[in-house]
Amino acid sequence: MRAGSYDSVLALAVGAVLVCAVAALWLSSVRGVVRVLAAQGLALGLVALLLGLHVHDTALVATAGVVVGLKAVVIPTLLRRVAGETHSRETRPLVNVPASLVAAAALSLLAFSTTRDVVRLVPTGAGKLVPVGFATLLLGFFVLVARRKPVFQMVGLLLVDNAVALIAFLITAGVPFLIELGVSLDVLLGVVVLMVLASRLRADYGEVDLDALQELRD
Amino acid sequence: MSPDLLAATGLLGLAGSAGGAVVGLRFRIPVVAGTTVAACACGLVTAGGVLSGGGPVTLEVGGIMPLSGFSLSLDPLGALFTAVTAVIGICAVIFSLGYHGPGLAGRPASTALPLFVTSMLLVPAASSVTTFLVLWELMALSSLILVLSDQRRRAEVQRAGEWYAAMTQAGAAAILLALVLLAGHAGGQSFAALAGHGPGMASWVRNGAFLLALVGFGSKAGMVPLHVWLPRAHPEAPGPVSALMSAAMVNLGIYGIIRVGDGLLGGGPEWWWLTVMGLGAISALFGALHSTTSTDLKRLLAYSTTDNMGLVLLGVGASGIFADTGHRALALIALVAALLHVVFHAVFKGSLFLAAASLEQGGGSRRLDDLGGLLRRMPVTGTVFLVGSLAISALPPLCGFVSEWLLLQAMLHGLPTGDVAVAVAMPLGVAVLALTGGLTAATFVKAVGIGLLGQPRSRGAVDASEVPAAMWAPSGVLALGCLALGVAPVTLVPAVLRAARVVTPAGVGDPLRHGWRLGLAGSRGVLDPVLLGLGLVAAVAVAAGARRLVQRGPVRRTAAWGCGREAQTSRMEYTATSFAEPLVRVFDDVVRPNRHLDVSHTSESRYYVESIEYHSSLDDDAFERRGYLPALAALRRWGDLARRAQNGSVHRYLAFGLVALLVVLVVVG
Structure with missing residues (x-):
């Protein structure tokens, strides 16, 4: 692959990760968001694959396989199971969709303006894309804050996790396979725990949001 | 050792x-x-x-x-x-x-x-x-x-x-x-x-x-x-x-x-x-x-x-x-x-x-x-x-x-x-x-x-x-x-x-x-x-001896400070509060005791007093009242403010996290 086309394909894949995060903020149906998350997993796997091919690192290519399997297949499947009925939607977000998109733009700008030092630190072409990872991270955090349904909380957490993985790939040209495997298993465990929590919440309170937990305060 | x-x-x-x-x-x-x-x-x-x-x-x-x-x-x-x-x-x-x-x-x-x-x-x-x-x-x-x-x-x-x-x-x-x-x-x-x-x-x-x-x-x-x-x-x-x-x-x-x-x-x-x-x-x-x-x-x-x-x-x-x-x-x-x-x-x-x-x-x-x-x-x-x-x-x-x-x-x-x-x-x-x-x-x-x-x-x-x-x-x-x-x-x-x-x-x-x-060393005071101690013992002995010498004849024994009364009860004695009262009065501005004086009158006439109760207590001293209690009250108000920020909503706590992250990014970046 020629250098120029490698750079642009990598930029495209990284951009796809960010677009998926914005889409997660835009969509309100659970089903759609989970689909977006799966797409983001695919894009992340693509980033890892490209980097792996570029530096001829088979471990990184294997990592790409793990990422796709876990983040594009296993976790979305689990989430779909949590979501239960097919037409569940986020009807009363804490911050409505247009405002969320404006906030997303502001957060992206902030990410780009504050990470210039990091960019300077990493001289490779991939390093220039690090701000995208930070933007994704902030967007994921924003999903956590702005959405009520437990499923969306999980989505937000996974967005943050994907962003962290993306930043790790871009800065270090691939974390060791073993570490990536461990992190992925942690995330899987987190999702399972949250699944249990969400299903218990639904069993106890019906279809309510997390703020029902406010009653538990002293 | x-x-x-x-x-x-x-x-x-x-x-x-x-x-x-x-x-x-x-x-x-x-x-x-x-x-x-x-x-x-x-x-x-x-x-x-x-x-x-x-x-x-x-x-x-x-x-x-x-x-x-x-x-x-x-x-x-x-x-x-x-x-x-x-x-x-x-x-x-x-x-x-x-x-x-x-x-x-x-x-x-x-x-x-x-x-x-x-x-x-x-x-x-x-x-x-x-x-x-x-x-x-x-x-x-x-x-x-x-x-x-x-x-x-x-x-x-x-x-x-x-x-x-x-x-x-x-x-x-x-x-x-x-x-x-x-x-x-x-x-x-x-x-x-x-x-x-x-x-x-x-x-x-x-x-x-x-x-x-x-x-x-x-x-x-x-x-x-x-x-x-x-x-x-x-x-x-x-x-x-x-x-x-x-x-x-x-x-x-x-x-x-x-x-x-x-x-x-x-x-x-x-x-x-x-x-x-x-x-x-x-x-x-x-x-x-x-x-x-x-x-x-x-x-x-x-x-x-x-x-x-x-x-x-x-x-x-x-x-x-x-x-x-x-x-x-x-x-x-x-x-x-x-x-x-x-x-x-x-x-x-x-x-x-x-x-x-x-x-x-x-x-x-x-x-x-x-x-x-x-x-x-x-x-x-x-x-x-x-x-x-x-x-x-x-x-x-x-x-x-x-x-x-x-x-x-x-x-x-x-x-x-x-x-x-x-x-x-x-x-x-x-x-x-x-x-x-x-x-x-x-x-x-x-x-x-x-x-x-x-x-x-x-x-x-x-x-x-x-x-x-x-x-x-x-x-x-x-x-x-x-x-x-x-x-x-x-x-x-x-x-x-x-x-x-x-x-x-x-x-x-x-x-x-x-x-x-x-x-x-170098001074006369010793x-x-x-x-x-010997002097004191001698003085006491002299005083006791002198009393023995002066006091001849039968000694009438009666209750001390009885004022000649036959029956004396503990209610006639000084209490710790009353003993300290004059000193408290002298140092009133420093000590500032909590005083309660309850006088109840008989129902027939206000000129006759049925009972007087006087309590003087010093549970807290001036430093406590002026310094510590106001400071504690201020701390408590501050604590209440903090509690208002903590309403138990998961989203609010997450928002705190996001804001903290943004602040760190802006400060560091």
């Missing part, structure tokens, strides 16, 4: 604590008491060896604490405090065998008591910052557990515990900061390194470290305005524990100030010591005043601890000023006076607190207005309390007189030294000493007169009976100590001189004439306790 005994002290303490935690109720008290007394004995022998000129005892134990090790080194200054603690510890622990007070036999208290005593024994031996802090914290926590041992039955105990916990932890934090500040600039954490670099450090480091240490150690010594925990915690603790706290633990606050100010920092500018003297003077007056007006026997004793520690601080401050202005001999004498007062205070306050606990157990109350007539019903305990009261009132030939006389001499001889600050401070110090002495005498006239003499004021006092020997013997030994040390201070003065020389400028000859007669 071998360090084995020092190690044995620590190990016995740990063993006693483990025994208290594990052994069943039947053997628990003997096991705990036995090991603790043995630990005290080991400490006493070691300290005695050091004080009699055997050279410091050093013990280094690696491996107990990671990174730093555990290092002890007992020099004469520390040994003096260890010895005092050991004597008080032995007496208090033996006393606890007979004490039926609440909670002391329980598992938590039995675990804490050996730790408390042992940590107090070893704190003066600590020779590195970490060792000192660990032992100090151990002492604070174990004493807190002991204070709280009766908390299930009385709510006041819990409140006292809260005050004590807050104050002692704040004090420990100040001490931690002071020592860490010093260690950071000395580049090592052994006391030897600190003492080596201390005098040469930047002045802000020295000033900061000294002020922090003064706050931390001062609060432990009950120095006003950090004394608020003391009149709460000391009375609410079980009897032997309050004796330990009041006679041994507060001393360590003084030790800390001397060790850091004079020892590690090598003395300091005049304003340090003027501050110490000023705070000491305020503590002495304030404590004396409040003990005059207290009606609770143990609270009275606790305030008098603040008073006596104030006098000690007066001596320490005077010593510092003399050292700074180059009057080395006077510096040594003032410090000797202060240290002697520490020792004597421990002896008489120990006997008084133990006797007070006995009176409480025998008479069923510690409120003076519920006692009365106990000297006849509990003769030994009553006599012990009487002797302790005479000693604390600084009457010859008991020990309190010796140290206060010496302190007075040091301050009076400082007058012609020419320095302006000295010329102002010393006369004020003398005045404080005099006024405090008068107030203390009034206080103990009240305590003895209301509590021991007269008629019993309650059922409990009527039924009072003498406590077992395990209780009166230890307090009696301490009372005998008051007499012995008062008559023969010669037994103690060389050791105290050796202790004071550790931290005062070197190169001073013998500034004291200390044979059987005590006096300052105190001869033996002659004084």
Whole structure:
């Protein structure tokens, strides 16, 4: 692959990760968001694959396989199971969709303006894309804050996790396979725990949001 | 001198604590008491060896604490405090065998008591910052557990515990900061390194470290305005524990100030010591005043601890000023006076607190207005309390007189030294000493007169009976100590001189004439306790003989102060409140008691009074009302604001996280 086309394909894949995060903020149906998350997993796997091919690192290519399997297949499947009925939607977000998109733009700008030092630190072409990872991270955090349904909380957490993985790939040209495997298993465990929590919440309170937990305060 | 005994002290303490935690109720008290007394004995022998000129005892134990090790080194200054603690510890622990007070036999208290005593024994031996802090914290926590041992039955105990916990932890934090500040600039954490670099450090480091240490150690010594925990915690603790706290633990606050100010920092500018003297003077007056007006026997004793520690601080401050202005001999004498007062205070306050606990157990109350007539019903305990009261009132030939006389001499001889600050401070110090002495005498006239003499004021006092020997013997030994040390201070003065020389400028000859007669070298004033005692005995004998000669014929016996009445009831007697009333009136602006006067009239006419009730209580003092309560209220308002931010919503907490992240990004980026 020629250098120029490698750079642009990598930029495209990284951009796809960010677009998926914005889409997660835009969509309100659970089903759609989970689909977006799966797409983001695919894009992340693509980033890892490209980097792996570029530096001829088979471990990184294997990592790409793990990422796709876990983040594009296993976790979305689990989430779909949590979501239960097919037409569940986020009807009363804490911050409505247009405002969320404006906030997303502001957060992206902030990410780009504050990470210039990091960019300077990493001289490779991939390093220039690090701000995208930070933007994704902030967007994921924003999903956590702005959405009520437990499923969306999980989505937000996974967005943050994907962003962290993306930043790790871009800065270090691939974390060791073993570490990536461990992190992925942690995330899987987190999702399972949250699944249990969400299903218990639904069993106890019906279809309510997390703020029902406010009653538990002293 | 071998360090084995020092190690044995620590190990016995740990063993006693483990025994208290594990052994069943039947053997628990003997096991705990036995090991603790043995630990005290080991400490006493070691300290005695050091004080009699055997050279410091050093013990280094690696491996107990990671990174730093555990290092002890007992020099004469520390040994003096260890010895005092050991004597008080032995007496208090033996006393606890007979004490039926609440909670002391329980598992938590039995675990804490050996730790408390042992940590107090070893704190003066600590020779590195970490060792000192660990032992100090151990002492604070174990004493807190002991204070709280009766908390299930009385709510006041819990409140006292809260005050004590807050104050002692704040004090420990100040001490931690002071020592860490010093260690950071000395580049090592052994006391030897600190003492080596201390005098040469930047002045802000020295000033900061000294002020922090003064706050931390001062609060432990009950120095006003950090004394608020003391009149709460000391009375609410079980009897032997309050004796330990009041006679041994507060001393360590003084030790800390001397060790850091004079020892590690090598003395300091005049304003340090003027501050110490000023705070000491305020503590002495304030404590004396409040003990005059207290009606609770143990609270009275606790305030008098603040008073006596104030006098000690007066001596320490005077010593510092003399050292700074180059009057080395006077510096040594003032410090000797202060240290002697520490020792004597421990002896008489120990006997008084133990006797007070006995009176409480025998008479069923510690409120003076519920006692009365106990000297006849509990003769030994009553006599012990009487002797302790005479000693604390600084009457010859008991020990309190010796140290206060010496302190007075040091301050009076400082007058012609020419320095302006000295010329102002010393006369004020003398005045404080005099006024405090008068107030203390009034206080103990009240305590003895209301509590021991007269008629019993309650059922409990009527039924009072003498406590077992395990209780009166230890307090009696301490009372005998008051007499012995008062008559023969010669037994103690060389050791105290050796202790004071550790931290005062070197190169001073013998500034004291200390044979059987005590006096300052180069001055005509001499105190001869033996002659004084003999003179007093002779005077009493002459007076009694003269009375026998004058009074011939039959003696009519009737109730004292009966005004010729046949039947006299306890309701006709002075109460503790009424006795203190004139003094309260004089110092009204300072004391500001809560007064309630209820007058009820008969229904027929308003000119006839049915009953008058007068209550005057001093549950909180002026510092508490003006300083602490407003500060606490402000803190609470701040806390309520914080609670409003924490509404329990997961989303809000997540938003806090996001905002924090953004702030960090903006600040760093």
